[in-house]
Amino acid sequence: MTRKLLTGNGAAAWGARLAQVDYIPAFPITPQTEIIENLENWIDNEGMPARMTTLESEHSMITAAGAAAATGVRVFSATSSQGLLYAMEMLYTVAGWRAPFVLTNVSRGLAAPITLEPDHNDIMAARDCGFLQIHCADCQEVLDSVLIAYRLGEDKRVRLPVIVNLDGFYLSFTREPVEIPDPEAVARFLPPYDPENIRFSASTPISQAVAVLGGTPYSYFRYESHLAAQKALEVYDEITTEFTEEFGRPREALESYRTEDAEYLFFQIGSFATKAREAVDRLRESGWAIGLIRPRLFRPLPEEHIRKALAGKKGVTVIDQNLAPGRGGVLHSELGSVLFGHANMPGILVSFIGGLGGRDISTEEYFEMAMVTREAVKEGRPPPPRLLYTETELREVEKLQAIANMERIELGAKP
C-alpha cells in the first residue's frame, strides 16, 4: 500500500489500473479527460497491459465498451455531462446486453446554458437506463468504488454495467491523500473477469441482443434486468463487507453520519455531502440532534436501508443538486416514494435545490435549511421546494444583465 496525493480523476484511473482492465474505449470531455490521459500514459510509457481506442463520440464509445464486454474482456470507460447524454441511447442498449463493465461519470451540469461546472442532472438523466450507480464523496471512495463496481457488475447474480459517479471540479480536480492498495490485495478482492457464456467465438456461435416480437418476451427480459439490479443490493452488502475486511474502509450502501440519536437529517449524495457532515458537526455543537444520510448506492436504491435509517426521525432536509423543471428535485421524489405508507417514517421531507452548475452550498445555508425543516415539523406541513439563491447572487446576475443591456444599446438597440 502506498499513499499518494491524487485527484478524483487520478483515483478513478488508479482504480481501473488496479482492476487490470483489458480495454478502454475513450473520448475526451471536461472534466473527465484527465482519467483517460492518465491511462493512456500508463499504457504507452509504463507497460500497463491494456488497449485504449479513442472513438469519435460517446455514443460509439459506449457501443464499443458494451460490444467488448459482450466479447468477454474487462472494460473501463469514462465520460461526463453532454457525453453521457450523447451516449444515452447506448446506455439503455448495452445495459440490456447484460455484459458488465465500469463507466466513470464525472458529473457536470447540462446545457443550456452550457457550462463546465458540476451538478447531478447528467447522472440523474441516466437514472433509469439500467446501469447500477455508485456515488462518491471523496477521492479515496472513487478508487475503492471502481474496484467494488467490478465485483458487483461481474457477479453472476447481477451481470450489469455500473456507473461510478464523482463530482466534476470538487472531486475531479481536487487533490486528496489516497491509499493505493497493493495489487496482491486487489487480486484477492477482485479475481479476473469470468465472462462465462458471454463471448463471441467461432466454436460457440451466439446471437446477442436480438429483437423480440411482442410485449411478453420484452417484459420478461426487462423484468430480468430489474430483478438483477434489485439483487445487486444484497450482493453490494456482501462485497463491501469483504472490502472492509481486506482494506479496512467501510463502504456501505448508505453512509449514516451521527444519525442514531438524531431527530433531523440531511439527505444528500456526492461530494457536497461532506459539507453537510461539517454542518452536522457545527449544529451538534449548538445542541441540535441532527445527522446525515448519504446513499452511496443509488441504483439499486437501498430502500430498506433508508427506511431503517429514517425510522422515528422527525424531519428530513433533502438537498438535490439537480432540477427536473416543472417537478423539482429527483432525490426528493425518490425518497418520498420510499417512505410513503410505511409506519414510523418522518412526516416531513423538505426539498431544496442547490449547487447547480458548480454553485457552492455554504454552511450557513445548511443551517438555514435545517431551521426551515424544524419549522415545517413544528407546523406539521412541508413548505414548497426552495431554490437556493442569495440576494448577492441576484445582484451579480443583475449586473451582468446591465452590461448586456448597455452593449445592446451601444450596438443601436432601443433601450
Added chain:
Amino acid sequence: MSETLFRRIKDLPSTHLLGTGVPTCAGCGGLQALHQIYDVFGEKTVFVNAAGCMTLLSVYPFTPFRGSWLYTAMGAAPAGAQGIRDALDIQLQKGQIKKEDDLQTVVLTGDGSAYGMGMSATSSAIERGLDFVYICYDNEGYGNTGQQFSEATPHAARTSTSKGPQGYPGFKKDLFSIWAAHKPSYVATVIGAEPLDLARKIEKAKEKKGPRLILALSPCPTGWNYDPKDTADIGRLAVRTGIWPLKEYEDGKVVHTKIPRKRLPVEEYLKLQGRFSHLFEPTRNEEILNGIQERVDTYWAEVDGG
C-alpha cells in the same frame, strides 16, 4: 481476378449457409445479396447489425445465421464492430482464445444507417483502420419504416415522403467515393442479380484486412413498388442500363468490373418500378427522364471503356 475460384456460375457454392424462413418481404433484393455474400464469407463471422430491415432476421429465439450476431443501434454498428474486434485481439494476444476461434467482424446495415446516421461512426472506423467488412444493403430509402426517402434515394423517385409530381428532389449520395476518399483496403459495389461478380468481390474482400465496404444495390419490391418476381430482372437492368456501375476500389484505383458494352436506355430500368411511374404517366416527364439519362451518360463518358 485471375486467382478466383469463381470462373463460372457453376463454381458458386451449391450449399447455402443462411437459413430460410426469415421475415423479409418476398423478392427482397437485400436478402438475395446477403445469401450469396454469406455463402462465401461463411460462419466464422460475427454480424454487427444496425436498425433496419435486416434487424428482423434474428428475432428471439431464431436466427438464420450459423455464426454470431449482435444488434447495436442505428448509428453505432461500426463502433460495435470496433469493440468486438479489439476484444478478440486482446483475447488472442493473451492466449484466452485459440486462433481458430477468431471471427471476421461484419457490419450489416441498410442505406439509412450507412449513408446517414452511421456515417460518423463509419468514417472514424475506417480512419482507425478497423479490420472489418461493412455490408450495406442499399434499397434507396428507409425501407423498414415504409420507404421514406433517405440520402441514398435516387433523383425523382417517389417515396412515402416525396409524393409530389417531381418525386424526390435530391440526388443519390455517392457512398462509394466517400469510402474511397478514406483510402480503405477495399470498396466494391455488387448486386444479387450478378452473382459471379458478387462472389469474386466477396472472395477478394475476405482475403483482405482493414476496412472493406460491400455496397449492394437491393431492389425492393415493397419500397420500389414492383412485382417481387421482377427482382432479378430489375437488378440486371440496373447494371445493363449503367445506373448501378459494378466497380471496386483497391490500392488507390477504381476498376469497373462489368462494363455494359451497349448500355440500354435507363428508362428500361425505371419503367418497371412504380416509384418512377409518375415519370411516364399520365404524360412522359421528358425533362426528368433526360436528366437521369444524361447523368448516367456523363458518368460512363469518364470511364475507360465505358
